Amino acid sequence: MIAIFGIKNCDTMKKAFRWLDENKITYTFHDYKKEGVEETTAQAWVNELGWESVINKRGTTWRKLDEETKNTMNNENAVHIIMSQPSMIKRPLLVIDQSIILGFSTEEYAEKLL
Template sequence: MISVYAYKNCDTCRKALKWLKENGVPREVKAIRETPPTAQELMVAVESHGGDLRPLFNTSGGDYRDLGLKDKLPGMSVADAVSLLSENGNLVKRPFVIGEGVVLVGFKEDEWKAKLGKG
């Protein structure tokens, strides 16, 4: 089973959840703002992106802009970035999906089909 971190008012999250339901993918949905991904889950995601932190951040969000992360992120350590993400679900790009051998950030249907073997 996969864990899907989503925000109920996010159109992309709603599309992703609909896709998962239509394709019969077992999932546990978690409210990303109230229960952000854990530091351990985020480290798995960082590793799956070759150490690149940027794909994990919701760069279009207000919190990202308010914290000036566009300028700070390039000089930030992985540990500091993961800590920040694990404490503020608004900073995490959504939906954020993690499960056995699967990490997905954002909703790209073709990528989801390939990784989840559906569609």
């Protein structure tokens, strides 16, 4: 089972949805802007990938954080931040069994999903 996490109206998410649909890959979608992110899920992502990978530091949500929060960011703080502001999570985030694919790349998707 493949679960894709993200925000429905994101352009990168739309590319990922299109690729998955064109390749007839079945998935479930979790809109974390509407549904939120559970602490255990956020913790698992941060533990596996590190906060530097999970948090989108190019996005406006990151840029709006105060400097102290940015400068003291660590895995523990990141879990609480992404739970309260899930739009800060890089997207899409695919969970396949126990593996995670972060971001969208046709090459990586083809390699791991076909």
